Amino acid sequence: MKRRIEVIKPDNFEQENHFYPKALNSQLHPLVSHFFNLDHERIIKRYSHLNPQICTDTLREILSYECKHFFWGGSDLFYVTTQAGNRRMVVLETNSCPSGQKSMPPRTDADEHRGFKYLIENSFLPALKKRKKRLPAGALAVIYDKNYMETSGYASTLADLTGEDVYLVPHFNGEEQMADFENGVLHITLETGERIPIRAAFRYVTQKPWNRIPTTSKTFIFNSTLVCLSGGRNKLLANKAYELYNSEIAESGLKINMPETIKDVNKLEIPLWVQKFGGKAVIKIPYSNAGQGVFTITNQDELDAFMQMDYPYDQFIVQSLIGHYEWSSTSEHGKFFHIGTVPNKKGNIYIADLRLMVYSSPKGFMPCAVYARRARKPLEASYPEDSWEVLGTNLSVKTGENQWDSDTSRLMLMDQKDFNSLGIGTDDLIEAYIQTILTVVAIDKMAEQLISKKGTFRTKLFRSLDNDKSLFNEIMIS
Template sequence: MTTKTLKSAVVIQPGEFEAHNHWYPKALNATIHPMINFFLNLEQERIITRYCHMHPMVNAEKLREILNHKARYFQWAGADLLNVTTAGGKRQMVVIENNSCPSGQKSMPLMDDNQEQGSYRLMVERTFKPYLKNLRHKIKGGLAVVYDKNPMEVSGYARVIADVMQEPVYYVPFFKDDTDPPVRFQDGVMYVRNEAEQFVPIRAAFRYLTQKPWNRLPLHSKTRILNPVVACLAGGRNKMVAAKAYDIFNAELQPNGLKINTPETIWDVSKNEVPLWVKKMGGHAVVKVPYSNAGQGVYTIVTEDELDRFMELDFDYNLFIVQSLIGNYNWSSTTSTGKLYHVGTVPNQKNHSFVADIRMMVSATPNGIRPLCTYARRAEKPLIDNIKDSTNSWQMLGTNLSIKNPDGSWDSDTNRLVLMDRRDFNRLGIGLDDLIEAYIQTVLSMVAIDKMAQTLFNKQGKFRMRLFKSLNNDPGLIDEIKID
């Protein structure tokens, strides 16, 4: 489907921020839960001390080094984590994925009622503004925010950037199928079309491109972009390379008592091999198109019917990843390390527990990688003890709120949004140590992806396509990547 969108950028001036435009109504008037506020204000040393007290095998110096990692490419991340347990009662936070354009601000209650721009402003002041220092290419140009989704949140960033930087910001859509996009690159410099139909140069851009960003953002860009597209290819939008990045980093972490917790993951799986791996995992597995997001391209398989339906589908890509499925104890995947199953929400008045995941957003700051905001999402249907042949497992396991409309636009099912406020937070059944664990797992996965991104460039700053192909040799993806 090709789309013809806004012809030009909207110019946003300082002083245009209006809070009601950038939060969900239910979040706008919510009161943050005291524990969340306490967690978000915890100093790094207290977090390290507490974590090492609870995990005595962890090397505090290594943890400190990781929390102070100077991210080169992956500056801003949001991990999706599941609160799981074993049959023996060992609870842990498991990373499902880490996103290079994470949503979350519009779902986050204010930490301070007097700071009406909330963590939008924290993100811009602590991460975006410092990222623009020492620009190597002295481009005489403006600032832009480019997006293909989530205008409520992205326009909030645009307005806060205008306020913090005290200059106009070009707010511009950039869709993957646009036949005449208002953004172009020339000699590595981003240009956006203004209202006078002229293309103007951009020295730095904040981007919220979620759908195949590598097909229109070049890997070699003189315009500084947060996050650069290599953060997507190295794992922030590429579950295949992310799985390998986690594996490589875990080898470095292992002597220090740290580990990125992930489901058991089989990568480079062709479609024909999927049934074999599903069978090996006890008939329960999750199959993922590695380059999709927003809940698209994820297939939970717990019955033969669901496997058959998956096998009937056609895909743009050749390779998949297969992961162990975390469900209820009676129907989770069997793996080499045993079964993991969902802790779930605290039972409601009907005695139903729901799967919920936690989004933890973090960003690189001059004082280390810090948490920015967090929220949770629950599945549509409650967890059941036993599976029937007619069971739709996605309704019990899928938590993503994004709904893709037939015309390609997006909606959100906010009924399943769980705010970190006084009312909703208690339903999650998590405590301070769980939040710290979620934060540390998010940082570990972010650093793993950033290190992978660094590996993908040589000393001259050129993308190492041969290395990338060895990690992810999927012709469907390789053909989409825009180098220059």
């Protein structure tokens, strides 16, 4: 079936089209609702009370930071502990243009658009207004290559809030393109052949977005592909951004928690670095997402299987593996292992991650959506035969080229039923929120470094930070 551009008109938002069935009639857990109602000062007061070594002024500046490039993002976090019982939230990765709205219970009974409205009203529209005089004439659009349920929700919400028709535009990798750039302005081509310029586009293009959307443009792209290359879809540069930002804020006592990471790794070197982590590690293709390109290694067979395959890129990252206490990597930070879910009636504990989505606004950062995902098989002290079944939490299932499904049986909502089984509380949500914001700021600062004073992409600096020829050949510069 050929994909087509849809014209989304105002006053046509239907909840059943934009939320998972299990989320439609869910009720937000009171503790999560309380977290969403905390203002910055209360968060600072609580966090500094539990972490007296931090600089509250620095934390206040970070929470009030207004992003220049990375307007909305979502971090995936693991809730872990050490042998000594020191618990923390560890960032696995931070995604630009993340999913999450379709899984979020309403904050109030009148909250029809839920997180769609909070994000569009408090982040997208203020950013659009700020750039109004510099934008080309044209319409509004949402461009996507995945997650129709959410992208159509954004388009319908944007139409409701602006009173304008909004174009919902498929923009899939390797398919016939209905959107292209002409002199820096995004244009879409309707089935009639009519060409329509776009002044601003909300982007949910996740698969190699940089090969068909330039790093800079006259059309306002929310978020730009510059953000993806700076760390939002580039795990290699994300880790470098985290390290640079950790150095910048070191004196404040704040820090992005992340697994020990070896960067710029050639495929032939990988067995050496896996050996460094005691034969247990996570190998990642830095530019993949939705659970693709992540390989958990707990035995020689899994490493051999990885080494026998061919990959489209030249660079990899290797990270310490967080699993059960009996088979986690020992890194320079010690050994972390999963706390996991509260045991179910069968006594099974599952690894679960937490996805926390935030957006940047003129008033600083705000939380937008939260959900969790659990692994397929329970966590045991014995080595797993297939480690991904025990460690992998991503719900996306690739069913074909540009075809995706989602395993919602493992989705855990922030509702009365699922939240209690996660075993986390208000302080853990605050910790996850602050960790997410720190990563978004770090990537936003990296993006700023990769833009020249003239507003052009600094290709030489980028290549020095990420010398992957296969990636660089994909990038659409202008």
